[in-house]
Amino acid sequence: MVDSLALFAAGALQNDAERRSRAVTRGICRLFARNDIWVLAEMPLRNGRRADLMGVDAQGRIVIVEIKTARSDLLGDGKWPDYLDFCDRFYWGLPPELDRSVLEGADYRPDCCGIIVADGYDAEIVRPAPSHPLNAARRRVEVERLARAALRRQVVALDPECAAFGS
Numbered sequence: 001m002v003d004s005l006a007l008f009a010a011g012a013l014q015n016d017a018e019r020r021s022r023a024v025t026r027g028i029c030r031l032f033a034r035n036d037i038w039v040l041a042e043m044p045l046r047n048g049r050r051a052d053l054m055g056v057d058a059q060g061r062i063v064i065v066e067i068k069t070a071r072s073d074l075l076g077d078g079k080w081p082d083y084l085d086f087c088d089r090f091y092w093g094l095p096p097e098l099d100r101s102v103l104e105g106a107d108y109r110p111d112c113c114g115i116i117v118a119d120g121y122d123a124e125i126v127r128p129a130p131s132h133p134l135n136a137a138r139r140r141v142e143v144e145r146l147a148r149a150a151l152r153r154q155v156v157a158l159d160p161e162c163a164a165f166g167s
Contacts, residue, residue: 020069020095027118028053028065028093031125037063040150049082052093054146061088062134062142065116069095074102084112086142089129091116100126 025041032039032055039055053065064087068074074094084090091114094100100117104110114129134142156163 017069021067023120024067024069024093024095024118024123025053026120027123028067028116030121031116031118031123032063039063039065040146040153043146043149045083045086046145047082047085049079051083051086054087056143056146060139060143061131062139062146063087063089063091063129065091065093067093069098071099071102074098081109084132085138086134088131088133088139089114091125091129093118093123095119103127 029039036058037055039053041053043051043054045051045054051064052067053063055063057063064083066077066080066083068077074092080090090112092100092103092108093116096117096119100115102108103113103115110127112130112132113127114125115127116123117126118124133139152166
C-alpha cells in the first residue's frame, strides 16, 4: 500500500519548488523588461537542451538564464556548459536564500557566468555576465529560432487548434 502522507509530502515539495522557480522567473523577467531584454521561457536548443529563459537584448545579443532553486539541483547540474554555445551572455538565476558560494568555484566558470538573485517581485544582477560574442551566423540562426518559437506560442495561445501545425 502506498503511503498517502508520503505522496502528499512529495507533491507539496514539488509544488514548493515550482512556486520558487516561477517567482525567480518572474523577478528576472521584470528586471530584464526594465532593461529592454525580452525573454522566452523553456526555449529548446538545437543540441537537445532547454534553456529556462532565453532572450535578446536591444543590441541583438542573446542571453540565457539557468534557474536553480535548490542546492542539490545546482550541484547536480552538469549540463549547463552546453548552453554556452547558444548565447553571448549566460546567467545563473537564484532565489535570495540559496547559497551561491559554489558558483565561485572553477567548475562553475565564474569568468563566463553571471549571477542574478530574484524573488517574485524583482531581481538584481549580483555578478554581471561577461560577453562572449557568438559569431554572426550563429547569432542570426538563434535569433530567428527564438522569434519563430515566440510567434508560434503566441498564435497557439490565440488559437489552440494551430498547435497541430509546425514544430
